[in-house]
Amino acid sequence: MLDTRHLQHLITDEQLQHFNELGYLILEDVLPQDLVRELEVPVDRIHQEYLDEKGPTAQHSNFFYRDFLGRNQLFVDLLDWYKTFPKVWGILGWNIYSYHSHLIVTPPGSPAEVDDVGLLRWHQDSGRLTKDMKIHPPPRMAFKIVYWLSDCSEPGRGNFYIVPGSHLRKTINKPTDGSLPEGAIPVCCKPGDAVFFDGRLWHCRNRNESDITRKGLFIGYAFRWMQAMDYITIPPEIFDRCDPIRQQLLGYAARPGGRFSGQDKDSPLKVWLEEHEVFLE
Numbered sequence: 001m002l003d004t005r006h007l008q009h010l011i012t013d014e015q016l017q018h019f020n021e022l023g024y025l026i027l028e029d030v031l032p033q034d035l036v037r038e039l040e041v042p043v044d045r046i047h048q049e050y051l052d053e054k055g056p057t058a059q060h061s062n063f064f065y066r067d068f069l070g071r072n073q074l075f076v077d078l079l080d081w082y083k084t085f086p087k088v089w090g091i092l093g094w095n096i097y098s099y100h101s102h103l104i105v106t107p108p109g110s111p112a113e114v115d116d117v118g119l120l121r122w123h124q125d126s127g128r129l130t131k132d133m134k135i136h137p138p139p140r141m142a143f144k145i146v147y148w149l150s151d152c153s154e155p156g157r158g159n160f161y162i163v164p165g166s167h168l169r170k171t172i173n174k175p176t177d178g179s180l181p182e183g184a185i186p187v188c189c190k191p192g193d194a195v196f197f198d199g200r201l202w203h204c205r206n207r208n209e210s211d212i213t214r215k216g217l218f219i220g221y222a223f224r225w226m227q228a229m230d231y232i233t234i235p236p237e238i239f240d241r242c243d244p245i246r247q248q249l250l251g252y253a254a255r256p257g258g259r260f261s262g263q264d265k266d267s268p269l270k271v272w273l274e275e276h277e278v279f280l281e
């Protein structure tokens, strides 16, 4: 639920400039440690279901689980988290929803994510999106926030790697000798930190050589007129408890045209912002 705390965490000019120019933004300590521990409980449960199904051979496999929001109320609560969500509307505006979500568990011993020929799988998000645009650079259509639940403050912990500034590049050089592309860095974060990254930013996951299981919750935001990447399966008992803004963020519109029209009756986030004197185009 939105309240006046959100208004204390609007995106700053510096943060917006950083995100626009480099394609990512790290925010430290956005989740309190007790919430991090609470969030780990359903994550571990979902991961255990996978291990039970796959057996012991999956113990060292990276686990990618799509459309996790509906699995627990605590996950839905992150959609409009007061320390991060104001920056979401500060980047994309108010005609937004969560088009995609996934959680990742990367146990010790997980190999790096690689492509068909065994090289690190550097990629941009959302499949065909940047190619289909046919203009360069394509506009920003979507981005993700990853909330870290584990300590990946040092390299070697299955870190998320990025090439800062590469969101404006059609491609990057991908070395074939096992080295990193020029400018690539590991994103090092503590539990409770969040990373915003532009869908166009080139990124990948490296191997986990540590004894710490990496856990991250990824929530994607896009314009409401963009098709969802997931089915977005929210159980009615969770959906019905959501206020209209959360329902918007979960993809609800009273009528299909409401995702395009921008009228107040279709846009609860816009109405709330204007009531609180935040006017966005």
Ligand SMILES: O=C(O)CCC(=O)C(=O)O
Pocket (backbone or CB within 6 Å): 104, 125, 144, 158, 159, 160, 161, 203, 204, 205, 206, 218
């Ligand atoms: O596991 C990671 O750090 C990489 C995540 C990723 O590639 C993605 O969210 O598209």
